[in-house]
Amino acid sequence: MSRKSSEEKSQADLFLAPARDWDELERVYGKSARTLKRYDQTGRQVGDPCPLEEPEKMPDWWQKHMKQQVPAVILAAAKGKAAPAAAVEVKSEPVNEPDETPMDEPVGEDEMGLERTLERLARVEVQLSRKATKSGQTKAWLDTVSRMSTVAEKLRIEAVRVGKLLPRDQVEEAIHSFHGPVEREIRLLYREMCSVLGLPPSPEREAKWNEAVDAVFRKFSEEVLR
Numbered sequence: 001m002s003r004k005s006s007e008e009k010s011q012a013d014l015f016l017a018p019a020r021d022w023d024e025l026e027r028v029y030g031k032s033a034r035t036l037k038r039y040d041q042t043g044r045q046v047g048d049p050c051p052l053e054e055p056e057k058m059p060d061w062w063q064k065h066m067k068q069q070v071p072a073v074i075l076a077a078a079k080g081k082a083a084p085a086a087a088v089e090v091k092s093e094p095v096n097e098p099d100e101t102p103m104d105e106p107v108g109e110d111e112m113g114l115e116r117t118l119e120r121l122a123r124v125e126v127q128l129s130r131k132a133t134k135s136g137q138t139k140a141w142l143d144t145v146s147r148m149s150t151v152a153e154k155l156r157i158e159a160v161r162v163g164k165l166l167p168r169d170q171v172e173e174a175i176h177s178f179h180g181p182v183e184r185e186i187r188l189l190y191r192e193m194c195s196v197l198g199l200p201p202s203p204e205r206e207a208k209w210n211e212a213v214d215a216v217f218r219k220f221s222e223e224v225l226r
Helices: 003-013 022-029 033-046 055-065 072-078 114-129 138-161 168-197 203-224
Strands: none
Touching: 022 033, 022 072, 033 055, 055 072, 114 138, 168 203
């Protein structure tokens, strides 16, 4: 293998996420798997894998890539002291860690856009709804619901602008334009049906045929525009 190919492979290996025992790492650091995965992602993005399985190396890695001071739990883990059970973050609660998440941390393409924003707000809304009946917690929940509505409306407007979503009146017009010729042809089949079945056509039978056709196309419209 050429030196260039070897170097390219070495660089590519940096972006392969290792198989990790996140439960065990949570116990070691007293941090949720979500937080530890952010550290892992940062390491892969800067080309210096986060040595989570080697706690003694974590302080040096942290100082290289994070602006904040090394957290006490990482220093403790580096000295071989496991985090106490009470220190482990509760997974079911919202986790706000601005002190350990640099604002200039690289952002992935899959994190951007109104759709991802709405997904994040939806997760927060569920978490806040669990405490919304407690004193002082209702406003945060209502504010999140309001923000979700605003983002959802912006997302709808953007979808219309780029052609991913059409206004209902345009959809109805397109459907009627498509169904119109089909409907006329089916109505005209009445006399051919009478001929095939050997039945004499009559205004009464034709009226019932048209009623049946009306019901079929009414159901089509209801199903499509539901």
